[in-house]
Amino acid sequence: MKPDLSVSLGPLRLKNPVLTASGTFGFGSEWAGFYDLGILGAITVKAVTVQPRRGNPMPRTVETAAGMLNAIGLQNPGVEAFIAEKMPYLRRFDCPVIVNIAADNIEDFRTLAERLDQVPGVSALEVNISCPNQACGGIEFGVDPTLTHQVIGDVRARTRLPVIAKLSPNVTDIALIARAAVEAGADALSLVNTYVGTAIDARTGRFRLANRTGGLSGPCIKPLALLAVWRVAQAVKAPIIGMGGIFDATDAIEFLLAGASAVALGTVNFVHPRAAVDVIAGIEKYLEERELASVTDIIGRVQPAV
Amino acid sequence: MKPDLSVSLGPLRLKNPVLTASGTFGFGSEWAGFYDLGILGAITVKAVTVQPRRGNPMPRTVETAAGMLNAIGLQNPGVEAFIAEKMPYLRRFDCPVIVNIAADNIEDFRTLAERLDQVPGVSALEVNISCPNQACGGIEFGVDPTLTHQVIGDVRARTRLPVIAKLSPNVTDIALIARAAVEAGADALSLVNTYVGTAIDARTGRFRLANRTGGLSGPCIKPLALLAVWRVAQAVKAPIIGMGGIFDATDAIEFLLAGASAVALGTVNFVHPRAAVDVIAGIEKYLEERELASVTDIIGRVQPAV
C-alpha cells in the first residue's frame, strides 16, 4: 500500500506536503513545460501588493557560496491585475492556491485581506510580515511581536480564509514572534523567509546589489532554517510550513522531522525546475522503505544524536 | 614603495590587519610547520574559562553546504593551565596575543579579567559574550544590550588591557548590542561569532550533533557577516575586527571595504592552513595595484552599486 502523503495545515487539507515558496514560482504559468501543477500540495504565489510595484533597480541578485541574495523589491502587478489576469490560470489546477500578501502599512494588509477573501480559487493567505513598516520608521513588522500580533490579528478579522503568517528569521527569538502570530489567530506559520545579507565586489569597491542588502536563500541557510523550524515547533502547536535551502527529498524530510507539517521549495526551482516532482517521490519512497503508513508519522520525530 | 598594512584597534597597533579567529587556531603551537606566527597581525587564541572544560560529547561538528556546524563546548585547560603551559610558547613570536575569555556568569568574567591583566605577553582580551548566561536562564549575554553592557563594563573595570567585545550575530539588531558594548568601554568589536543552526540525519532520524545545535561558520555565512559588519560600522566609531567565511584575500578586502579595520580567519585555517600568508600577500597586492599607500585607504570605503 502506498503511504498517505496528505497533511493538514489547520483548516487546509493538502494531498501532499510539498509546496512552492512565494516569489520563486511566479504565478505558476511559466511551469507548464515542467510538470502538471496539480501534483503540488499547494502553490504559493509571488507576493501581491495593493498597488502594482515596479521593484528595485538592477542588479537584483547575486550568487553567494551555496546560496543567492535577492532584492527584487516585490515587483508584481498589484492585487487587481493578479485577480483578473493570474487567478484564471491558477484555478485550472487541482491544487490549493495560497496568496502571499505584502504591504508596508497595516491599512494595505487589511485591504488585501478583504479584497482576496471572496476570490474563487484562493485557498489561503500567507502574510509576508518581513516587509519594513513605513509607519514604524522602516522596522520590519515581523521582528516585533506587537506589530506581528497587530497585522495578523487585522488580517484574521477580515477574512474567512486560513491565515498563514510568514515569519522573518532575522530575529533574536523566532519562537516569540511565532507565539504572537498564533495568539493573533494564525492558522499556520511559514518559516523561514530570507536572511538579510549583502555582497561587495572587491574589484570595483561597490555593493553588488543596487539595493545594497538582499535576502539570502538556498542550501547555505538550511542549518539555520532547520533550527528555526525546530524551535518554533517546540514553542507552538500551530502547523508549520518549513523552508530554507531545501534542494531534495532528504532535505525536505529533515524539515518534517524537525517539526514542519509541510515544506516549500524556493531557490531550488531555479536550479532544478522539476524538483517538486522528485521531492514528492522521494518522501513517498522514504516512507515505503520504512513501512510507515503516513507522512504524519515522521513530523516532529527527530531524536537525539546518541 | 610597499603599502602600509598597519592598522590600529583602539590602543592596539597591528603590523597588518590579519588575525586568527578564536577557536580555530588552538593556542598556536600546532602551526609551526605552516608558517612563522610572527607574520600575523595578531593571534587570537581559543576561549579560556576559569576552570578547565571538558567540552561536549561527540559528534561535535558536521559539514553543511559551504560551511560547518560546531558544538565544541569550550573545551580548554582553564586559565591557570593556559598561563602556565600555553603563554610561554606564544610569547616567542613578534605578534600580539589576544585572549578570548568565556564564562557563563559575570563573576567568572571578572575573575578572568583580573587574572589575565598582568600576564606578560597578553595584549588584549576578547570577551566572548555568545555564551549562555546561567543566571538568566540560559539566555546569551550577547543577545541582550543590558547584559552586554554589564559584562563589558565589569571586564573594562578590571583590566588595563584593551577590551574587545565579540558579538553574537543571532540578534534582531546587532548595532544595538554594538552600541551597548562601546558605551560600556569596549575598545574594539569582533564580529561575527557563529550563527546558531542544526543538522538532522534523515536516514537515522537523529540530530547530527550530540549538543543538537551548533554554530555555523564558513563561506555560507559571509553575506550575513559582511552586512553585520557594515551595519555596526555605520552605528559606532569603534574599530571592528570582521570575520565570517573569509577564505581568501578578496573576501578579506570585502570586510575591510564594509568597515572592518582588521579581519580574522576562522574555518579557513582547517581547509587552507597557510591561508593567513596568502591573505596578507593578497591585500598588499590589491593596494599596490591601485597605488594606495595604506590599507586604511580602503576601510569602510564601499560605494553604492550604481
Next chain:
Amino acid sequence: MPCQIEARILQNASENDGIYRLRLHAPAIAAHAGPGQFVHVLYGDGFGPLMRRPFSIHDVEPAAGCFDVVYAARGAFTTGMAALRAGDTLSVVGPLGNTFTLMEDIAGPHVLVAGGVGAPPLHLLAKTALGKPETRRLVVINGARTSHHLVATGDFLALGVEVRVTTDDGSAGRHGTVMDELREVVGDAQRCAVYACGPEPMLRAVAEFCVAQRIPCRVSLETVMPCGTGVCMGCVVKVRDPNEADGFAYVRACHDGPVFDAEELLWD
C-alpha cells in the same frame, strides 16, 4: 515549451583563446530552438556553482538531435565547464527566451553585429535567414579585442555570408570597432535592419546609433539570470512604458527578451 534534459556532451573543445565549442545531445531542445534563444546550464551535483548560467544557442542540427553553444571561459562556472569531456553529461533547461526574427520590408542589408561571445545568437540568425526571400543581403560585422578573441568568424564564413572583421588592436580585419564598420555599411545602404549581441557598451553604442538614425534595430541583452524561466524577476531590463511613473518599467530579460527593440530600451 522549455524542458529539462540531462544532455550528453558530444564535444567540448577549445576554438580560440579561451573560447570553447560545446555540442550537446538534446533532441527536444534541438527540435525547437530559434536564434536568440538560450539554454540554462548546470554542471555537477554540488553547490559550487549553485545557479545555472545562460548560454545562447549557436547552431542546431534538429535531425541529429544536437545543438552547439560557444562560450568563453571566464569565471568559476565557465572554466569548470571547459574541463568537461565528451561523454560527460550536463543539465540543460531550454529553449528559453524569445527569438530574433527577421524584420520585414527591409530593402537594404540585414546587418548582424556580433561582438565577442555575442556571436552565437547571430550565427543561428544568419543560418536561418539565408535563403529566405526577405534576406536580400546579409552582412555580418564580427568584432573582438584581438584576433585571439574573435568568435565564430570561421562559422560565418562557412555560411557564405559577407563578413567584416574588426579588432581593437588591428590584429585581424579592420583596426577599429564594430561601430566603424556599422557606420560604413549603413552609410552606403539605406533602409537596413540591425541585429546586435555583445558586451553592453557595444550594444548601447549600436542601439543609440540606430535609434538616432531611425534604423530598426534589435539587440540581445545579457543580465544575471537566476531562473531563466521568468519566475524570479531577477533579470529585468528597463524599458519605456508611458503608463508607468517616470515612464519606465522593468521587464524580464529571460522571458520578455533577451531580444529587445532598441527603441524600447532605456540605458542608465
Next chain:
Amino acid sequence: MPCQIEARILQNASENDGIYRLRLHAPAIAAHAGPGQFVHVLYGDGFGPLMRRPFSIHDVEPAAGCFDVVYAARGAFTTGMAALRAGDTLSVVGPLGNTFTLMEDIAGPHVLVAGGVGAPPLHLLAKTALGKPETRRLVVINGARTSHHLVATGDFLALGVEVRVTTDDGSAGRHGTVMDELREVVGDAQRCAVYACGPEPMLRAVAEFCVAQRIPCRVSLETVMPCGTGVCMGCVVKVRDPNEADGFAYVRACHDGPVFDAEELLWD
C-alpha cells in the same frame, strides 16, 4: 612537522568494488610518513566539498617521493575524488597524527587486524615491521563483508606475511569475522600483540576482547576531523582519566591519535 602540498596524482585506479588506489607525488610527506599517520585531503577550489577528509597512508616510497592512499568511494567527497585522473593535483596536508609502533617484548605473533578500508595503516605497519628483530611472527587478519570488499589482500600477500582472510558471506577465506580468526590466532599463541583498524563495531570487539584477555592492543580510530591538525577540538575520543570528574577526558583523535592503547579507550 606537517606541511601543505599541491600533490600531483600519479595514479588513481579502481582496485576492487569501489576501492581505489591513489598515488601522490609529495616528497616532503613521503620522507616522513609512518604507519598509522594520515594525510588531510582536499580537491577543487569550490566549496563543495568544503572540508578536507583524512586518509591513512597505505604505502610510501620515499626514494620516489610518493605515497599511496587506498580509499573507498562512499559519499560525495570520495566519489568526487575517484573521478580525478593522473596529472590532476590534490591538496594534501600531512603527515598527521601519531604512529603505530611495534610493541616490545612480544614473544608471540604481532597480529594485525584489518577490517575493510581499515587495512591501509596496517599495511604500512606490516611493511615497516618486516625484518625488524622484534618481529618474530606477523599475522594479518584481513576481513571484509564479501570478497568484493576486501582491501589490500594482494599487497599483504606480496609482503610475504601470513594472511588470514575472512568474509561475512564466505565468498573468500574463512566464512566469519575477524574476531573468529583473532580468537584462533590468540588461542594457540600466548603473549601476542594486536594492532587493529576498521569499522567501529569491529574495533570495539577487538579492543574489548584484548582488554579482557590482557593482550596488549592498539587501535586506530576514525572520527570526523575538521582540521586534522589539532586546533579545532572537533575530533575527540573518550579516554580514561582518573583526574577528571567521572574518570574520563576527551582527547584529539587527529593529534593525540589516531592510534590509541585499547586500555585507555572508553566506548559509549
